[in-house]
Amino acid sequence: MSDKTGVITKIQRELFYVSVGNEVYPSKAKGNFRNKKITPVVGDKVDIHIENGLGFILNIHPRSVLLHRPEVSNVDKCFVLSSIKSPNINLMLLDKFLIMIEKNNLDCVIVFNKCDLLTEDEMQSYSDIYRNIGYKVIFNSNQNTDVNNKLLNEFKNHISCVIGPSGAGKSSTLKKLFPNEDFVSGKISDKTQRGKQTTRHIEIKRVDEDTYVLDTPGFSSFDLSFLDDKSEIKKNFIEFKANSDKCKFNNCDHINEPKCEIKKLVEKGVISKSRYDNYLEIVEEYEKFRRY
Ligand SMILES: Nc1nc2c(ncn2[C@@H]2O[C@H](COP(=O)(O)OP(=O)(O)O)[C@@H](O)[C@H]2O)c(=O)[nH]1
Ligand SMILES: [Mg+2]
Ligand SMILES: [Zn+2]
Structure with missing residues (x-):
């Protein structure tokens, strides 16, 4: 009987495999996680209590991502x-x-x-x-x-x-x-x-x-549920972020606003048309997704 700290490296059939150095302990999540609706995931650093070779996850360390x-x-x-x-x-x-x-x-x-x-x-x-x-x-x-x-x-x-x-x-x-x-x-x-x-x-x-x-297994599509709000789309197009301080409006969405630096750069061919068109489509998809 002992307590150790390790990383969940595999999840298979309700069991969490926790690696501690070169050892791997198949572990179960205790009921307190299910009550709190927290599910351990691969990559989590966890404390486990070990009994007869089986681990019980006691808690999850704060996640960086x-x-x-x-x-x-x-x-x-x-x-x-x-x-x-x-x-x-x-x-x-x-x-x-x-x-x-x-x-x-x-x-x-x-x-x-x-x-x-x-x-x-x-x-x-x-x-x-x-x-x-x-x-x-x-x-x-x-x-x-x-x-x-x-x-x-x-x-x-x-x-x-x-x-x-x-x-x-x-x-x-x-x-x-x-x-x-x-x-x-x-x-x-x-x-x-x-x-x-x-x-x-x-x-x-x-x-x-x-x-x-x-x-990871393949993706054929990727929904936008990971976004918390619409402005995260423009913020995470790195070439927009780098140039948007020259837009007339500081909350410019680079879509219909006048004197938009981003649209100007797309016209000049400095910002890729394919990236900009995908931006517009992603915004549209996000707005539709939010309505449901
Ligand atoms: N021509 C070519 N075929 C490749 C290359 N890499 C993988 N493949 C083939 O692409 C197919 C899918 O590969 P796989 O690794 O399973 O793709 P995954 O779904 O992204 O994991 C297989 O038939 C591979 O043999 C490559 O560099 N060149
Ligand atoms: Mg594969
Ligand atoms: Zn703009």
């Missing part, structure tokens, strides 16, 4: 991994992910995968949109044997999650970077994941001393 999709706490970095072809890139989804990442102040790397299928021009036209406004963009392909060290280094000493559309190559990329881990890639795994939707299985893997990675 809590994401709902994927449901994980205390991550500090997010990789958005997308292919440009096969499947075709979905810039709307990418821009929504970036809003969530900015809102939570996470480090961010955009990974364009399957670059073996692309020409230089195709690669550049998409990467320019995001590099020009300050995002780190890394190209990757899993169709060769070289390890992408630039990408590998980005994971070091971070607690990261990898998000992106299904089929983009998230699991394949992680498997190649961390060959000792069983990240499951390919179409078969997608099918089993779908078939098992009733059993929640989410796991953050310790791939190195202070390096943790969470792979």
Whole structure:
């Protein structure tokens, strides 16, 4: 019988797996959590009481970050991994992910995968949109044997999650970077994941001393329920935030207002039309969503 502090690294079938150093204790959440409607999530730092090898979660330490999709706490970095072809890139989804990442102040790397299928021009036209406004963009392909060290280094000493559309190559990329881990890639795994939707299985893997990675199943859409209010949309388009002090109105939404610097920069081609159009669409979607 003893009490220890650890991190929830896996949740499967009502059991929380708490890692303490190199030990893992399957644990249960005590009734007091259910009463308070607090659910422990992967990434939580918890105190547990251990009896006969089974842990009981006593309390959860304050969370630095809590994401709902994927449901994980205390991550500090997010990789958005997308292919440009096969499947075709979905810039709307990418821009929504970036809003969530900015809102939570996470480090961010955009990974364009399957670059073996692309020409230089195709690669550049998409990467320019995001590099020009300050995002780190890394190209990757899993169709060769070289390890992408630039990408590998980005994971070091971070607690990261990898998000992106299904089929983009998230699991394949992680498997190649961390060959000792069983990240499951390919179409078969997608099918089993779908078939098992009733059993929640989410796991953050310790791939190195202070390096943790969470792979996520694919997203095909991403709702806006993570936003607390409409103004969070404009605040988390980083290129708007950087220029909005020149708008005539200081609460400018950059939509219908006169003398809007953002609209001017879109016309001049300084701010990407694709980003701005997605902004308008996201605002519209949010307003509809709020009405229900
Ligand atoms: N051409 C090409 N195919 C890839 C690459 N990476 C992954 N794939 C393929 O894309 C499919 C989906 O990969 P998977 O890792 O399961 O994607 P996930 O859904 O994002 O985890 C699989 O058939 C992979 O073999 C790549 O760099 N180039
Ligand atoms: Mg996968
Ligand atoms: Zn404006």
